[in-house]
Amino acid sequence: MGMVKDKARLDWKNLPFDYINTECNIRYYYKDGRWSDGELVSDEMISLHMAAPALHYGQEAFEGLKAFETAEGKIVIFRPIENAKRLKRSCERIYIPAIPEDMFLEGVRKVVKANAGFVPPYGTGASLYIRPLVIGVGGKVGLGPADEYIFIIFVTPVGPYYKGGFKPVKAIVIEEFDRAAPLGVGDCKVGGNYAAGLRGRQFHIDKGYPIGLFLDPKEKKYIDEFGTSNFIAVQGNQYITPDSSSILPSITNDSLAVISSDMGMDIIKRPVQIDEIENFDEIGAVGTAAVITPVTLINYRGKDYNFKDGGNAGPVITELYNRLVRIQTGDMEDKFGWLDVVE
Template sequence: MSLVQQVTHIKVRGSNEGGQRRKLEGAPREVRTGFRDRTAGVDYTYIDNQGRHRVFSGRRTDMPAFVADHVLNPGLVDQEYVGLSDLAWATQHLNALEQEHGVVSRHSKKAPEPKALRWSKLPFDVNVHAPMLVAQIDRNGNWGSVPIDQAVFPFQHLTLSPFANVFHYGQACFEGVKAYRRADGSIVIFRPDRNAARMASSAKRLAMTPVTKEFFMDAIVAAVKANQHLVPPYGTGAALYIRPTQIGSGEVLGVKPAGKEMFFVLVSPVGPYFKTGFKPITLEIRLDYHRSGAGLTGCDKVAGNYAVTLLPTMETKAKGHSEILWLDVTNAMPEEAGSANFAWVKNGEIYTRGLNCGTILPGVTRDSNFTFAEALGIKVHEGDFHILEALTADEAFGTGTAVVVCPVGGLAYDGRTFVLNRGKVGPVTSKLYEGVTAFQRGDRNNPVLLEIERRNSGLLDRLEKEWIYSLAA
């Protein structure tokens, strides 16, 4: 039996700075190829036939050109990568060495075992450093010039100039997407096409080049496929969080677009956004800070929207509240709850700020919840409503990719806390949470989904086709 079962990644030790400049096929720009240290080594991390993780140190000169070239993705600190075609070659190469010389068994050393994850106890945070996708825009302003399977690398730091636009003028936008494992073991991604459209809109608002829907979809699928083992098991309440990000990476001094841009996709398995799980939280209504205003970027998912909320949120949490309920600049109308959309229920009907205000995010999960609400016969009102209406609500909730649905049990306003539904989860909130999460998991026998199907025959099948992206085996 072969000793080498699977090479998991390759790291080249040495510099490529002294090589000849040339244009690689599919590369975004000219790069230097060849290494100053011609004796530079290569570390292959692999799994042996006993399931142990090991490292074999080989020679750089053993690598064929098509493999060595893939390491030269501009913008990465280390020459390290996980291209699928390269790993296949490396596995065959190490097996050939072992069969001919036995060198793998003599020179390999044990690599650290991956950290075991407690799926049901995961916080919503960076829980692993997983393989990521990195791409850059080409000279003609197009994405996708580098094949997707050559753009997935082990997690590592990016190389950016201190003059990069993102550090000074904030050209940065991102998305939040989730992948789930269903009972049959399959992996699905929830509504990624909507995230693609929103990210393109955000990039355009920041004078960056919108990533095409096709490239966006291919990129997140490639990132998920490279990390299938990190999609939490069915029934754990956890998911794989996907963070596509686009930044202005070019150097600037005056206020202007970066000219060069970088797109990358990060992933991490996560648990509930709040440590308390699906339990009511308290929101503080702040009159001294605002997250956006007319003509600004409140309806786009850009980094600056979140940076301005950090200080007031810290102050609010220090008082014992969970998040802030943001008002519009007139301090009259409720807009968003922390980083989630906000809605409340009165007499069995839902009320929320309308998207035409231009200051709240067009949430993907928001739309999903309201679609389910209407399918359940719950009327949804979108418009301009006063904060006093929310204070007398029967129940309230936040909704977003991270929280899905989060019950709100109290609103702190003007020195007083208004308790909603006796501080408990309301029936509408509970129904929406149960319905949306069951749909994401594929639990079509869930009572809420059965009620939707009874009221709207064929709707769930249509939404399955429109909302769920299944990864091919």
């Protein structure tokens, strides 16, 4: 399939963060110790053996990244090599055979190209979300890694994660439930973490907070991360982010740290105690979906902690957000070489 130039007729400015069917997805099959070539298919369904290890034992890993259209009409994918590396790490941890980085990149580029008509136009604030996933398939009942796997990459056009885009939110610390164990898989993007996080998610929603902050699962003393995004804090000239073995290494966080450093800030990655929050000037929840969500209040043990930003998105977080979004859409020089242009 070639580059589909005609744009799908969607209401680009009002897209939800949800699944919309596109032209096609790409699939690779692992059997007898090797991966097949990628196959573009329009079928949204997959047929699985009911005893597939992915279904019972959660042998599944996935990724999330985005493609954008630039002002010149080019399609660019943001740092796909980093997602390839992270998926490789996730796979190793749960005994899924390695997905070579080249195969990952080829698959992502091909599926984006074949769905070019679904890449939201420049200036709409929307983007094409790319979701690679790999599952252990084939019938097997005893616990053990699968013998066969399917690697799929689908895409779907999405609007901003939080309605209204860059808007401050309030968060609550979740101490009642953990999403990850100290030596578990919290640092991998595997499905089980998200199932484990659903109870904590319901907890913060029930309490009226759009996001929840998890603490370290061992001592409940240090900040880990939000349900689907990393924690960053700005204090004076410092960009502070937790160092912990149970959080997902966020590519957005890494990118923002590079931008901050370029702006002359000091990057501090260290264990961050929850008791320190009152010292911070600005706090952000960072990840692919929302880039940065400014967090202007954190409720911890019944007490509200506010930051120097006075309930508005703070200046540093606003600047970081603007710079990253401008790099992603080609409005600012890609000086760190993050954009993969789809030819």
